[in-house]
Amino acid sequence: MSGCPGSVxxxxxxxxxxxxxxxxxYQQFMIVAFGEAILASGGQFAAFGFKPNRVIAxxxxxxxxxxxxxxxxxxxxxxxxxxxxxSARPAVFARSASYAHLLMAGGIVLSSVxxxxxxxxxxxxxxxxxxxxxxxxxxxxxxxxxxxxxxxxSRVALSRVIGLLVLVALAPVVAFLPPILIxxxxxxxxxxxxxxxxxxxxxxPSKPTPPPPRERYRG
Numbered sequence: 001m002s003g004c005p006g007s008v009x010x011x012x013x014x015x016x017x018x019x020x021x022x023x024x025x026y027q028q029f030m031i032v033a034f035g036e037a038i039l040a041s042g043g044q045f046a047a048f049g050f051k052p053n054r055v056i057a058x059x060x061x062x063x064x065x066x067x068x069x070x071x072x073x074x075x076x077x078x079x080x081x082x083x084x085x086x087s088a089r090p091a092v093f094a095r096s097a098s099y100a101h102l103l104m105a106g107g108i109v110l111s112s113v114x115x116x117x118x119x120x121x122x123x124x125x126x127x128x129x130x131x132x133x134x135x136x137x138x139x140x141x142x143x144x145x146x147x148x149x150x151x152x153x154s155r156v157a158l159s160r161v162i163g164l165l166v167l168v169a170l171a172p173v174v175a176f177l178p179p180i181l182i183x184x185x186x187x188x189x190x191x192x193x194x195x196x197x198x199x200x201x202x203x204x205p206s207k208p209t210p211p212p213p214r215e216r217y218r219g
Contacts, residue, residue, distance in 0.1 A: 022094055023080035026101055030072055033105045037065050037112040044119045057122040060183040061115035067190035068141055074197050083152045083208040093210055100147040107141025122180035131175040134182045138190060139167040154211045159196035163189055
């Protein structure tokens with residue numbers, strides 16, 4: 001059962017980990033994912049011409065990606081080397097953090113699909129599937145980011161939980177809106193989360209405090 005998520009091969013808990021190198025790999029992985037999303041949006045925009053409504057749609061799509069980037073790199077993303085170094089079992093942390101980054105990458109991919117919908121069909125007839133794609137991509141991303149929060153600080157920022165729930169809950173509610181307006185909703189929610197991150201950190205900065213390893217990883 002060593003290949004199952006959550007299980008750890010014998011000896012993995014005591015493996016040496018280069019904190020700086022591993023954190024850099026995670027960051028590079030995320031940069032590639034964000035870069036692909038931006039390139040996909042730019043390609044869709046170029047393919048359909050420079051019409052005013054598509055310019056606005058492109059700006060909104062870029063804003064969503066930029067805010068996701070900000071939410072990742074603000075504090076936890078930048079503090080990854082210190083978090084890994086502070087972990088009692090760096091190799092176990094690395095395994096858990098990998099799952100968090102994969103979840104965030106999945107959210108970016110789905111969000112990129114949503115960006116294509118926003119750019120290609122900004123004022124098209126609304127439908128629930130499009131609404132779900134545009135809003136649930138960022139929601140999945142926030143789930144992964146919340147996991148990274150917990151791994152880094154032994155707690156989860158309330159703004160991520162609320163933002164995730166609001167995005168999922170609003171998907172059927174705003175399904176009557178055209179994609180470009182649903183994008184506005186996503187931007188507003190993500191902007192609130194990013195602003196909350198900045199404000200909360202100013203008043204309550206946190207040092208890297210990874211949670212203790214579970215009993216089966218100790219010893």
